[in-house]
Amino acid sequence: MCITANLLCKFSVYQIQLIPANPTRSILIYNLLDGSGCFSSLNPIAGDNAAMNKFLYFTVFTAGMTTLALELAASRLLGNYFGTSNLVWASIIGLILIYLTAGYFIGGSWADRSPRLRTMYTILAWGGFSAALVPFIARPVLRAAAQAFDQLKVGVLLGSFSAVLVLFIIPITLLGMISPFAIRLAIADSRHAGRISGRIYAISTLGSFLGTFLPVLLVIPLVGTTLTFLIFGGLLTLVAIAGLWQSDGIRPALKVAWMPVILLLLAVLWSTGPIKTTQGQIFERETAYNYIEVVERDGFRLLRLNEGQGVHSYWHPTQLNYGGPWQQFLVGPFYNASPYQPGQVARVAVIGLAAGTVARQAVAVFGALPIDGYEIDPAIIEAGQQYFDMNLPTLNAYAEDGRYGLAHSPQHYSLIAVDAYRPPYIPAHLTTQQFFQQAADHLTQDGVLAINVGRSPTDRTLIDDLASTLQTVFPSVYVVDVPSSYNTMIYATQLPTDAANLAENYLVLSAQADVHPLLLEALQIALLNSQPTPPVDVVYTDDWSPIEWVTNNLVLNTVLFGDLDQIGQ
DSSP, X not given: OHHHHHHHHHHHHHHHHHSOOOHHHHHHHHHHHHTTTOHHHHXXXXXXXXXXXXXXXXXXXXXXXXXXXXXXXXXXXXXXXXXXXXXXXXXXXXXXXXXHHHHHHHHHHHHHHOOOHHXXXXXXXXXXXXXXXXXXXXXXXXXXXXXXXXXXXXXXXXXXXXXXXXXTHHHHHHHHTHHHHHHHHHOSSGGGHHHHHHHHHHHHHHHHHHHHHIIIXXXXXXXOHHHHHHHHHHHHHHHHHHHHHHHHOHHHHHHTTHHHHHHHHHHHHXXXXXXOOOTTEEEEEEOSSOEEEEEEETTEEEEEETTOOSOOEEEOSSOOOOOSSGGGGGGGGGGSSSSOOGGGOOOEEEESOTTSHHHHHXXXXXXXXXXXXXXXXXXXXXXXXXXXXXXXXXXXXXXXOHHHHHHTOOOOEEEEEEOOOBTTBOOGGGSSHHXXXXXXXXXEEEEXXXXXXXOOSSOOHHHHHHHHHHTTTOSEEEEEEETTTTEEEEEEESSOOOTHHHHHHHHHHHTOTTSOHXXXXXXXXXXXXXXXXXXXXXXXXXXXXXXXXXXHHHHHHHHHHSOGGGTTO
8 A cells, every 4th residue: 555655755756847837737746745644745844854954943933932932021021111010911812812813824825835945934024024013113102102101191002002013913924924834844844744833833932932931031131122022033034044945945034134224223223222212311121120211300210110100219319208108118117106206116127128218218217227128129229229228227128029038037126117019009019918017026015017009089999908807817907098199008007906096195205405407207197198907808919819800900990080190100
């Protein structure tokens, strides 16, 4: 049977060589042979070309790596302007999956119609080239979005977001076509189709694994988002050119050789400009965690992250009172019984140190006490030291996750301040009963935990839920709204205390000449804006903490009724 098939195959191939050129007839005969067991004789890389097979696998690996790298780079490209909320991530992941689905479908059909390496590598070249162009085409749209964010033009924001996501249709769809093409070209014998398909998907997935880490941990922090697109897109075009040269000679390769030249020119001429053109900007940087921007206005320096929603730190050479929630953290210890003096605060921890606003205010009010500050992004610490004078001799700045850092700290604190917003979210692991118990274990006997929480004019769900959870760990919990903002402070005391203690301490301290006026003002604000403590109801745990769902509703309410810029300030 095999001998007969081989003889028939050789005879048929000989016949094809004698048939005059006719595309329709050639395709028909090709398909007949494909169905008669002679597929291996006509497959462009069937078994007898080991080098081409290896290069095909390398191509699949590179395409898989680039696809995931583009997804991660897309999150940074959009995160700089729209933030890194779950809604943004869901949009990116969901649409890229749709584009890949389209690519798989189109690629499979196209591979059957034109099972040629030349076709696949031409598609790959255009996929890499179009991917590298995304940040350049998106730049004017994103800058319009940045201005819209500052002015809260919701329609422009949504339009810009949608427009940028549409830019990924072409490159991702083209990249999605590569795996079906590779499988069609690599199968020399239908009996091995499963093994070949599994091998190609495994190699592609390994590439995707590498593409998950390279942009975030190495490329974006080193060279930025724009060059990341250029590097991965340019790599794909070079692989495509090499594949065309190896499979079809130099002439097809030269037809797309202009692509990397254009990308190189773009890298030299237009890839190094500012990411944003915010008025007063004096510093910007992309890191593995954030886009960092320092803006100077009327002598005040502001630290903004990612889309710029909210201000994470303020600095002024002569002023310490910036309004907002920062100085309100200092109120916490004074819920203890009167008389409580500033000198009794022995040590402070700040989870979400940012550029050190709370730390500087704490030293001014309590004296040169030791402060342990936890900030997950080391580049933010560097920016704080360079632009916000965060060089206090008693400040220990740790570049690590706040919960992890607190859990491994040997210290006990008079005050633990949690200001770890990644607007508009508080990290879920900092909102749970288990974390609050961990904080309680690191407080002194009269220590206090203080948390900055966002709200909208009509939605206090997050405040109610966190206050409810705190009451399962601490004996006394207090709620204070920060005026002229959508921030609320929640205080939880280690000892059973009374709200009247705050007023009594204020009266005692206001009669003392050596008390810092910033503390007196913060106490007065707390007294005038105290809110009822909600009852125990919902309890967040490490197993269940719907912080994203609650915050998404809060954001929607704020878009409709208030000022987004005030949330998580």
